[in-house]
Amino acid sequence: MCGIVGYTGSQSAITPLIEGLRRLEYRGYDSAGIALGTPGRLYIEKRAGKLANLEAALGDSVPTAHSGIGHTRWATHGGPTDRNAHPHVDNEGKLAVIHNGIIENYTQLRADLLSRGHRFESDTDTESVAHLLSDLRKSHNGDLAAAMREAVKSLRGSFTLLAIHADNPDVIVGVRRNSPLVVGLGDGENFLASDVAAFIDYTKRAVELGQDEVVTITSEGIEITNLDGAKLAPKEYEITWDSSAAQKGGFHHFMLKEIFEQPKAVADTLLGRLNERNQIVLDELHLTKEEVQDLKKIVVLACGTAYHAGMVAKYAIEKWAKITVEVELASEFRYRDSVIDNQTLVIAISQSGETMDTLMALRHAKEAGARVLAVCNTNSSTIPRESDAVLYTHAGPEIAVASTKAFLTQVIAVYLIGLYLAQVRGVMSDVEVKNLFNEMVELPGKIEQILETVEPLRELTRGFASSTSVLFLGRNVGFPVALEGALKLKELAYMHAEGFAGGELKHGPIALIEEGTPVIAILPIGHEHGLDEKMLSNIQEVKARGARIIVIAQEGAEVAGAEHIIRIPVAPALLQPILATVPLQVFAYEMAVTRGNDVDQPRNLAKSVTVE
Numbered sequence: 001m002c003g004i005v006g007y008t009g010s011q012s013a014i015t016p017l018i019e020g021l022r023r024l025e026y027r028g029y030d031s032a033g034i035a036l037g038t039p040g041r042l043y044i045e046k047r048a049g050k051l052a053n054l055e056a057a058l059g060d061s062v063p064t065a066h067s068g069i070g071h072t073r074w075a076t077h078g079g080p081t082d083r084n085a086h087p088h089v090d091n092e093g094k095l096a097v098i099h100n101g102i103i104e105n106y107t108q109l110r111a112d113l114l115s116r117g118h119r120f121e122s123d124t125d126t127e128s129v130a131h132l133l134s135d136l137r138k139s140h141n142g143d144l145a146a147a148m149r150e151a152v153k154s155l156r157g158s159f160t161l162l163a164i165h166a167d168n169p170d171v172i173v174g175v176r177r178n179s180p181l182v183v184g185l186g187d188g189e190n191f192l193a194s195d196v197a198a199f200i201d202y203t204k205r206a207v208e209l210g211q212d213e214v215v216t217i218t219s220e221g222i223e224i225t226n227l228d229g230a231k232l233a234p235k236e237y238e239i240t241w242d243s244s245a246a247q248k249g250g251f252h253h254f255m256l257k258e259i260f261e262q263p264k265a266v267a268d269t270l271l272g273r274l275n276e277r278n279q280i281v282l283d284e285l286h287l288t289k290e291e292v293q294d295l296k297k298i299v300v301l302a303c304g305t306a307y308h309a310g311m312v313a314k315y316a317i318e319k320w321a322k323i324t325v326e327v328e329l330a331s332e333f334r335y336r337d338s339v340i341d342n343q344t345l346v347i348a349i350s351q352s353g354e355t356m357d358t359l360m361a362l363r364h365a366k367e368a369g370a371r372v373l374a375v376c377n378t379n380s381s382t383i384p385r386e387s388d389a390v391l392y393t394h395a396g397p398e399i400a401v402a403s404t405k406a407f408l409t410q411v412i413a414v415y416l417i418g419l420y421l422a423q424v425r426g427v428m429s430d431v432e433v434k435n436l437f438n439e440m441v442e443l444p445g446k447i448e449q450i451l452e453t454v455e456p457l458r459e460l461t462r463g464f465a466s467s468t469s470v471l472f473l474g475r476n477v478g479f480p481v482a483l484e485g486a487l488k489l490k491e492l493a494y495m496h497a498e499g500f501a502g503g504e505l506k507h508g509p510i511a512l513i514e515e516g517t518p519v520i521a522i523l524p525i526g527h528e529h530g531l532d533e534k535m536l537s538n539i540q541e542v543k544a545r546g547a548r549i550i551v552i553a554q555e556g557a558e559v560a561g562a563e564h565i566i567r568i569p570v571a572p573a574l575l576q577p578i579l580a581t582v583p584l585q586v587f588a589y590e591m592a593v594t595r596g597n598d599v600d601q602p603r604n605l606a607k608s609v610t611v612e
């Protein structure tokens with residue numbers, strides 16, 4: 001949940017470092033800092049607050065250097081202050097370290113180092129590593145990589161570490177454990193970063209690093225070893241998206257751009273998924289027909305928005321494939337004695353592929369014998385690499401912390417899984433599957449229709465800007481949509497928001513309703529259980545107590561009692577989340593803008609939560 005960059009090569013390092021940090025600011029923005037490698041001494045500058053504060057501090061006093069490391073922080077240990085900003089240095093000021101993650105045994109480390117005479121400047125766990133490396137480098141005759149290999153053996157926790165020393169400023173050493181680190185291969189220059197967005201302007205050649213692998217980069221090349229020093233062959237891959245995809249493209253915020261990218265994201269995720277024999281193509285699953293038929297249950301593991309996509313999966317997969325689906329918050333699942341075995345298919349949903357809670361939960365599931373399918377939006381990230389199979393969504397890079405297009409494509413992905421399982425298990429005919437798939441192919445155009453009403457939607461939202469709380473009601477597959485709408489409003493508008501199952505209202509939450517309370521109700525699409533009538537009753541119940549009601553309703557649906565009706569195109573009931581979610585994203589976006597919040601980097605949050 002911090003952004004890390006390293007550069008060594010023919011350029012002046014300050015530019016790729018600062019530009020790289022700008023691309024990674026979404027990973028954390030409590031403070032930022034750099035260390036530049038000049039012969040004999042390091043140039044260190046770091047500031048609390050956003051990258052702009054660091055840039056202002058740098059001014060014209062920056063020495064020319066051809067190597068360096070940079071860091072943008074999401075604070076874990078030690079408040080977001082100048083003193084706690086990374087890099088952290090040893091007492092000679094010649095070795096600098098930056099870190100993403102948590103060193104769980106730093107307290108003991110710190111005590112040992114203090115007893116050996118080291119002086120500490122900060123409250124962070126990271127600084128312990130700087131002093132430890134300084135000692136070990138001396139005992140390894142100045143070999144920083146050897147020092148790193150030995151240091152890691154005494155560290156517990158999750159971390160990506162980069163280190164640089166003034167005596168060999170061209171050399172940067174990195175290591176990762178449960179936290180992302182990727183190498184960028186340039187011509188006469190090389191890069192290290194938390195993700196490829198940091199260096200994609202310079203090279204599209206990347207190398208993935210595995211667990212406990214130590215990488216050394218110089219301007220001439222790279223070397224990867226395991227903790228015993230054995231050399232490992234670099235696993236190179238080409239980055240598939242370009243840097244313009246990671247820019248705002250004329251929108252005020254990445255989030256609005258990504259809301260508008262949803263039609264393409266959904267279309268790209270559906271591309272090629274039905275063959276000419278009307279069969280769903282999901283070769284990634286790597287399960288034989290017998291294994292699919294023997295599946296006893298599915299367990300979905302995820303966090304936040306991805307968890308809401310998992311909830312949609314439950315409704316769709318149980319209806320289509322007739323397999324029990326349990327949806328678990330990853331952070332809870334890991335500490336429960338859950339009942340899973342080799343006839344359980346675990347689906348780990350993650351946009352970033354680096355969420356620690358989800359990663360640890362899938363490891364727990366694998367230990368119990370389950371097969372794990374990742375649904376992920378980030379190529380070669382840790383969760384897909386540790387899964388048995390991966391279904392990549394094709395949303396493109398999602399930079400805004402609040403997830404939008406990734407959510408819709410995660411829902412599309414679980415729909416595809418549900419239809420595939422139903423087909424292989426013979427529960428749905430090819431014609432039924434084809435018809436539903438064709439309905440899904442219509443969704444991008446329907447999302448476009450909704451996006452044509454963005455301006456009236458934004459104006460409507462401004463009328464609720466003074467609200468202190470908003471409630472969201474949904475039923476059946478609209479219940480996860482209500483939860484997602486509430487989460488978006490919380491994380492963007494810093495406003496109390498809560499999603500409820502409509503049927504639960506009378507069991508307590510209705511006590512929250514008072515004069516003027518905004519309630520957004522997702523009206524179920526004509527449902528065999530008459531859920532739309534039940535939701536209309538819920539609307540009357542809250543209206544009778546003074547609520548101001550906004551209803552998300554399908555074109556043509558009868559709605560009584562609403563102050564505003566937001567129309568969405570007609571679609572089959574189970575596909576409603578793809579359409580009903582979009583107005584809620586816009587509502588939350590506009591509320592954040594109206595309140596003057598930082599839309600793309602909301603307070604206290606980070607795009608990828610790589611600590612438990």
Ligand code: AGP
Binds near residue numbers: 354358403
């Ligand atoms: C959603 O808007 C949030 N940014 C957050 O809930 C996010 O969905 C969650 O942290 C999971 O992230 P992942 O999909 O990268 O695993």
